[in-house]
Amino acid sequence: MPWLPSTTATLARFSSPTILTYILSLAYVELDPLVSKADDPKMVEDPGVLEVVRQLHKACTEAGFFYVKGHGIPETLLKEVRDETRRFFELPYEEKAKIKLTPAAGYRGYQKIGENITKGVRDMQEAIDFYREVTKGMYGDLGKTIEGSNQWPQNPPTFKALMKEYISLCTDLARKIMRGIALALGGAPDEFEGQRAGDPFWVMRLIGYPGASPVNGTDVLKNDTGIGCGAHTDYGLLTLLNQDDGINALQVRNLSGEWISAPPVPGSFVCNIGDMLKIYSNGLYESTIHRVINNNSKYRVSVVYFYETNFDTAVEPLDTHKTRFNGNKKFERAIYGEHLIGKVLKNFIDL
Ligand SMILES: N=C(N)NCCCC[C@H](N)C(=O)O
Numbered sequence: 001m002p003w004l005p006s007t008t009a010t011l012a013r014f015s016s017p018t019i020l021t022y023i024l025s026l027a028y029v030e031l032d033p034l035v036s037k038a039d040d041p042k043m044v045e046d047p048g049v050l051e052v053v054r055q056l057h058k059a060c061t062e063a064g065f066f067y068v069k070g071h072g073i074p075e076t077l078l079k080e081v082r083d084e085t086r087r088f089f090e091l092p093y094e095e096k097a098k099i100k101l102t103p104a105a106g107y108r109g110y111q112k113i114g115e116n117i118t119k120g121v122r123d124m125q126e127a128i129d130f131y132r133e134v135t136k137g138m139y140g141d142l143g144k145t146i147e148g149s150n151q152w153p154q155n156p157p158t159f160k161a162l163m164k165e166y167i168s169l170c171t172d173l174a175r176k177i178m179r180g181i182a183l184a185l186g187g188a189p190d191e192f193e194g195q196r197a198g199d200p201f202w203v204m205r206l207i208g209y210p211g212a213s214p215v216n217g218t219d220v221l222k223n224d225t226g227i228g229c230g231a232h233t234d235y236g237l238l239t240l241l242n243q244d245d246g247i248n249a250l251q252v253r254n255l256s257g258e259w260i261s262a263p264p265v266p267g268s269f270v271c272n273i274g275d276m277l278k279i280y281s282n283g284l285y286e287s288t289i290h291r292v293i294n295n296n297s298k299y300r301v302s303v304v305y306f307y308e309t310n311f312d313t314a315v316e317p318l319d320t321h322k323t324r325f326n327g328n329k330k331f332e333r334a335i336y337g338e339h340l341i342g343k344v345l346k347n348f349i350d351l
């Protein structure tokens with residue numbers, strides 16, 4: 001197909017979801033009917049909602065990764081959040097180190113390049129982690145590791161207010177998508193509310209990936225593995241990824257084991273399934289492996305919001321999915337908080 005465009009700039013000119021899906025190889029879901037009806041008691045009778053649910057189900061079974069548009073969060077805000085993140089990372093190290101991540105700070109805060117590891121290998125990224133607040137004793141021993149309040153930078157001065165607004169919009173959007181996914185799994189819309197995820201834990205990770213040719217002689221170059229983020233799955237229910245325009249760096253492993261690109265599409269989120277949703281669906285939905293390689297010369301920013309279950313919830317397959325289609329019994333069981341803490345404790349070096 002010689003006419004197929006390859007740059008994101010060209011992609012952005014297409015408004016038709018059908019054309020986009022075709023080009024991107026990952027599904028593209030127009031969420032508007034679900035987002036506007038997600039709290040309507042009659043949502044299950046709405047043909048528009050049911051069409052979104054059908055598409056979500058297809059995307060979740062086929063790839064575990066998909067794009068969403070029509071999600072209600074303005075493109076200008078998505079961009080502003082990335083720009084604000086970039087402004088923070090452009091600050092001198094001493095300034096960024098004021099909110100340095102330490103175990104004493106509940107693993108919240110700034111990590112310099114090379115401090116984050118995936119499967120023992122350094123990731124070529126700097127980042128800030130924010131978690132839902134966990135007050136002392138809130139989850140007993142289970143929550144101790146990440147107890148505390150977030151470390152908000154003073155600089156840029158608008159940072160905290162902007163990010164809090166963004167977190168609140170993402171939380172609401174993810175809740176609505178999960179109502180659609182609940183229906184897609186044959187459950188009631190509120191399947192992921194109450195004891196399961198009615199008090200959802202969340203994580204926000206702001207990430208900066210240096211370009212492929214950093215200035216000669218820096219530590220960045222010496223330690224460079226070329227991998228911005230090693231292959232991994234996400235831990236919770238659903239991830240909303242807001243990635244920089246114009247840089248193709250995210251890769252997703254498809255069912256055949258090939259790495260396929262998930263290029264940025266302006267105004268959209270890339271969504272993917274986490275380990276807890278894989279368990280709830282008894283493996284029908286996969287928490288798909290992905291990684292980041294920034295071969296571009298430009299510095300890349302991504303803002304990742306993770307929507308999770310209640311922190312102390314025991315996750316196991318939904319009643320409707322206890323038996324897999326091949327007749328096997330239960331898949332797995334996990335306490336979300338244990339799963340998260342297990343990961344957090346392995347994610348950093350030299351702290
Ligand atoms: N909550 C999530 N998914 N955080 C990002 C995970 C990035 C990979 C991580 N170093 C690991 O090894 O899991």
Ligand SMILES: O=C(O)CCC(=O)C(=O)O
Nearest residue numbers: 207229243250292302304
């Ligand atoms: O930066 C990205 O595009 C993805 C980052 C990611 O997968 C993660 O932090 O879990």
Ligand SMILES: [Fe+2]
Nearest residue numbers: 232233234290
């Ligand atoms: Fe991820």
